[in-house]
Amino acid sequence: MPASPSPPVRGGPDACPGALQLHPAADGLLARVRCPGGLLTTGQLTTLAAAARDLGDGHLELTSRANLQLRGVAADAAGVLAGRLSAAGLLPAPGHDRARNILGAPLAGVDSTPRWDVAAQVRALDTAICAQPDLARLSGRFLFAVDDGRGATVAARPDVGLLPRADGRVGIWLAGVDHGLRTAPTDAVRVAVAAARIFLADGRAVAGRIWRIGDLAAAELARIVAALATTPGVHRTLAADPPPAPRQPGVPPVGVLRRPDGDHALALAVPLGRLTAAQADLLAAAAPQLRITPWRAVVLPRLTDAPGWAHRLHRAGLGTEPGSPWLGVTACAGRPGCARSRADVRADAAATHATRPTPTGGGGYLPVHWIGCERGCGTPAGPVLRVLATGDGYQVSAPGRPTVHVPPGAALAAAVRTAREEP
């Protein structure tokens, strides 16, 4: 897919929040904690749960880039929060706080055997980003991705994506497109960093007037491809792979999963992508490591007594069975957290979905995202049903289908359900 012929010109550096650069919202300051690859240790999750309880509103929000957010932070608590995050290893390079945006394939090794060790590559890339002082100037929206070979993360159109291939090479995808750039697995991290540095060589990127490789016009993108092709260890083939197929509607796995190596994992739906501190503590007790997914769920990649933990986590309010009503249901902050919102979208979403199982059989299925205004914060990548507050009800829209306006209540629930089941 070609880059935009008319690149957007930004007004200046993006205002993406971080752990040090907090965003003022109607309910207090919002802190976004980068979790490269969605990877967290037990100790880190425990620290975050305590911070949410002591310094925030008692919740941890999952984002579409597999990061975590705390809301309701008081101005005089920001320093304490930064200190706790730093001690837990969640702020390894303060200057690079907002640059550590790395998607990882969350089900690698859980439902399939990956072509490489995704978590190890994510950690190596994170370390390499933090070691390059100039990469601190990347916008908070610049995104790296480490795929497992199936293409789901490069389909999210990261600025720089690493896709291990069946031929043993790694494809370097830029803005979600394969340009035929190939390297060895041992060189992939170095080449990804080189791609970001070539992007930053454009003075507009440093000035904040372009934020992402996807902002570039086709000719500008072609210059980056040509420069990267001359990087040591990179070769270019004319046989570029086609764009990945748009994500098909489907149901993410939930429940106890049997890993290829015989151990067990547990995938959990999180109501509206929002964990309570108590739920986070319980997750931290269940397994030594946790992965946040871009669809705002949680995967415990390896644990013992998976059925027992599934039972306990279900009692704590998390979705642990196929058909969980919370599968694929997300919402922006809405009222009262966001002053722009026309409705308490979380409450309306909960009332609509809480008791309605998600269809798990054949046929279509669309994720649904509730939003309080046209900004559409946190809208997932790919086809999605948007439920937009209008002030006198909701507008329900899905790709390729007529938009309908419905009042809240039973008619809304029926409209949303119909739209999800019949994409």
Ligand code: SF4
């Ligand atoms: S979509 Fe609108 S209402 Fe929702 S969080 Fe963003 S700005 Fe606020």
